[in-house]
Amino acid sequence: MIGRMSSDQIHQSGLDVILDAQKKLSRTQEELASGKRLLTPADDPVATAQIQSIRSELSRIETMQSNISRASSELAMVEDSVANVEGLLMRARELAVRGANDSLSLQDREIIATEIDALREQLIAAANTQSSDGDYIYAGYAVSAAPYTDATVNATYAGDTGVRAINIAPGLTVNTRFAGEAVFGQGSAATGQLNAFEALAVLSAGLRGNASAAITSLTNNGNAVTQDEAINISMQALDTNLETVRSVRTQLGVRMNRVDDQQALNANFNVRLQETLSGLEDLDYTKAITEMNLQMVALEAAQMAYTKTQSLSLFNYM
């Protein structure tokens, strides 16, 4: 410090110390009141950018978790429906084995054939299953119209090959549905193999022994087939279709696991981000309170020093 000071300086420097102490104290008070270390971005520009990214990441995780529960429930719904389809086909397979028995009377076979017809109707109904929001789940992207209509032997597919995908993590999707033809088969016109509907129609006709032209065109290029041959062909077709349905169920199981894993990953990530966020923006209360006490002591000391020194003057002794 320089040797000479003006009275104004002495007054001003005393005041400056007080004002400075007040400023620091008020900052600490604000921090304590808000519980945040950062009051504006300029307090820590780097942390601000990080906080912003983390906040938006957290909000995205929240969206992804809600997508995941949506995906889970869709997968569960499709799983239920496909399990039902498998049950129908297994029952048909069982009935086919029973119907192949030569000792059965014509009447017995008629009873079995009637049940097969009922199963086929149920299968078409299952293929036209709707989700809770009215979507036909086996219609691909053409969700607003029933995909299957009964066409005596086959059932006509009006859907497309689209598969609904849901985001479960940034850039990661899971398919939740199957297009109808991936579950029930495309049919002999396209692949030369009977789909589930055709198989049941052939089985029913075989049991009754009244194969129509439509049936024989499927089984033996329009030539007559014996009852046993028709039942055999349909049993083979049922096996193939059952395999397809089981593979669909396996795929659904794999997808459910993936979705569950992702949910756990997202939850972990969420916790870690919350920790980082808290480290970046939350106030260390112990430290802040200690600081506030020190600042209060400093302010009181400055005030006291000011009043004491200002009362000193040579004029008091004149």
Added chain:
Amino acid sequence: MSNIFDIGSSALNSLQRAISTTGNNIANANTDGYSRQDVEFASRTPNRIGGFTFGTGVEVSSVERAYDAFLTQDVRARTSSSSYFESYATTAGQVDNLMADPATSISAAMDRFFASMEAVANSPTSQAERQVMLSEAETLASRFNYVDARLSELAENSNEQMSVYVTDINQYAQDIAQLNVQIVRLEKTPGGSPNDLLDQRDRAIESLAKLVRVDSRVQEDGSINVFTTSGHRLVSQSGAETLRLSPAQQPDGPVRLFVSAPGGADTEISNLSLGGELGAAIDVSLNVIDRARRDIGLLAVGLTETFNTQHEAGDTLNQVEGAEFFTSITPVATASPLNSGTTIVSAVIDDATELTGASYQIDYTDTVVTITNLSTNTTQEINGTTVSIDGLTFTVSPFSNLTDGDRFLVEPTGRAASSMAVAITDTSDIAAANSGGNVGDNRNMLSLINLRDANTLKDGTQSVYDIYNNAVSQVAVDTRSARANADTELSLLQSVTDRRDGITGVNLEEEAANLIRYQQAYQAAAQIITTANDVFDTLLRATSR
């Protein structure tokens, strides 16, 4: 005999002056800019009597003000820098607070918008989810509008502030010029320097330095010349010059500054790094407020254009091609109000992904048309009526009507955030499906969601979130460094002011001591008169017998 009286009264006279000067110091102890005055004594010309030299008493040779030219200059310079950063930090802090306000967070609005798109992707046929997405899009657009409106307000305030500063600068320049005239007159007459006028002039220059950084030169006749750091004269022996702020193209637009000598023509000050509060207002307007607007605007244009391109590639719920989702934004081009030609300039965006966020200035000088990128300060000539740079095409039309000195400002992104708006109103018009896809197709919506992370902007280097985060960080960094500089400059100013005031300021203890000293001397001098009187009486008595 009369000699003794003479010596005594010279001492009484001189000491009275000294006591009154001390009194004046005490009286002005709290006067801003007052320099302590000191009385200098000198012995009077002696008499020679009978070969001996006899002193004839004392006189006041001068009243000096305590003054240090170097420290005074230093205080002035520090005042300019300190007020520059203080003022810069204050305005930048307002922008910083605006960005910190949760009500203005564009990133939170984008989060919600993208989340609403996920819901549409999950049920593309649900009108309810589509409605939510439209509402969130509108919220996002209005948030852009809000931030831009607030930034525009700050820019307008800043411009108003500048015109107040310019008025004040002109006033101080007038004051200094008038003081110059008075000081020159008094310096010519004998009797020392006009201390109080010099103090007043120093104070006026210091007040001026707070507004704009200045250099000064004292002339031989005692007058002072004052210049801005850009070398433009504000005060000279011929009087004060006048600063004039040109009307901005828009109330929140960039200003132009001119200076003119009394009765002279305007000269434009092209280098606007002027320091002080005026320089801070100009700089913060350009580097913080306008920059933030251009960055936010770039985000608005970028999001609008990239989103629209993807949206138009998809199909709506009615299975027709998607249209614009956000209303497309056109660059704002304005002609300077000082232009005399009738030519106008327009610009269109060719490729939003190439936009840099810069504004452009088009000048017609000496038959050459140039375009300057105001962010990089690179200039190129325009040959012909159009030029395409940075994803933009500029058109000057009609070319033949250009008049020398014409100037245009093109802001491709600077005002874009104010025009952000949702174009579609029917929820069915949201194109969630791929082209040709059925109603349950969500593939285009998934592609739209992917725009969130895609580095689509600034030549494929930044995502929409990057642009926003960088804009906020930039303001934060600018504010922080201005705050730090303001703190440093303030303590430098305090330290140099302390040193100056240590020399020039009044110390009451010292004045009290001087008062005692002069009082005692006065008593002693009065004793000389008493003694002389006694001697005279003794002589009279001796001779009256």
